[in-house]
Amino acid sequence: MTWEVVIGLEIHVQLNTKSKIFSGSSTAFGAAPNTQASLIDLGMPGVLPVLNKEAVRNAVRFGLGINAELGRKSVFARKNYFYPDLPKGYQISQMDLPIVGKGFIDITVDEKIKRVNITRAHLEEDAGKSLHEDFSGMTGIDLNRAGTPLLEIVSEPDMRSAKEAVAYAKAIHALIRYLDISDGNMAEGSMRCDCNVSIRQKGEEKFGTRREIKNVNSFKFIEKAINSEIEWQIDELESGRAIHQATVLYNPDTNKTRAMRSKEEANDYRYFPDPDLLPVVLDEGMIEEIRAQLPELPVAKRERFIRDYQLPEYDAGVLVSDRELADFFEATVKAANGAAKPASNWIMMDVLGALNRTETDISASPISAAQLGGLINRINDNTISGKIGKQVFQALWDGAGASADEIIETQGLKQESDSGAIEALIDSVIAANPQQVEQYRAAEEAKRGKMFGFFVGQVMKVSQGKANPGQVNELLKKKLG
Ligand code: ADP
């Protein structure tokens, strides 16, 4: 049987406003428990929420970023349920009239562009947090998070694999960071994903019954959780059982999903418009002002990188995944006199590799774009070889000098391009390896390649890597005959 996978994502994004969505308390992460929860966040009797304008502006920025129909008039509603971290007994959210309507985002999977439709995005408040670890036999409640503004982004069930779901989540992550509406920090809970998954027979029109994996907090886990859920659903159906709608949790330790509650147990939220809040009516002037300030977004930037720098699609995709990384690339190309592909190679291999190893963010990179560009220039004008370039890169990374030039100078790394000097090195290698020279000269053409490499290696070695490799090759061929 051939199964088709159907996935829709609900992504919660914490907006980076300084204060909460309906109160003036701070949203800063990591404060001592319950020091950032005001009477409004606690839902004390008699208090009134006041809407944070920045949260509205952030939602509008997002709406424009996905080419959405904006909800010119949106309404806050109360979503009623009981939970210890929700002292009001209801969450303020949006139901019938969200602030962002239908839009879309383009993702790239296996070098193909696919459009994912977005159903809606609405504003709501985050709940507090239950803390289970620090208290034996008890649960602590931290209400600092209560009232933090959230944008919930709901996709259409347009994804057809875990890979597409991850590409979509990454595209949303890049977009919110480009728009500067959230830091997108998944480890701190600034972006959380609910993954709705169902399967159906290939060719079938009706969707299968979905199960929703709650609160997945890394790209890696999105992929693993969805794949394990797909396997489970296929197994159920092929064993003759039916899938029942349910909310499930993913356990990374067992790589399995486990039902949390079924549809029958699902809450009836008794939504109704919040009488304490007026409908939000968007001002056309404000929308246009925000539109005019939008930065170049990842999809457009990617296209420009391919077109203007002649980069392969893969490179462009990696480089635009983060706005600061893209800026770093462009600054490097500029410093490297337009050498785009070398800049891309160095950044993807060496810079990202070293940042990864040291768990450093590109914004804190020890090597600057100007330094990297300078290094590329010295390789391009043959002052040093690519191999020595790696050494200079490491030295720059370690702060051993202010520029590639300085390091090349102080460490004496300049490439030897004087043919007389290189010839002398070759002569010494030939003199030291008479047997190999004899074998080489006796060998058939087809067998010479590897033997030739031996001589190149020896010459490079006696030159301490500094001989110009092109010249070494050329002169060696002449000398060996
Ligand atoms: P609810 O309001 O109950 O959460 P929605 O209709 O809003 O349900 O859907 C929530 C998410 O589930 C959306 O992202 C949607 O694309 C996705 N979804 C809906 N039906 C399916 C399905 N059969 N398979 C996979 N995903 C689905």
Ligand code: MG
């Ligand atoms: Mg939902």
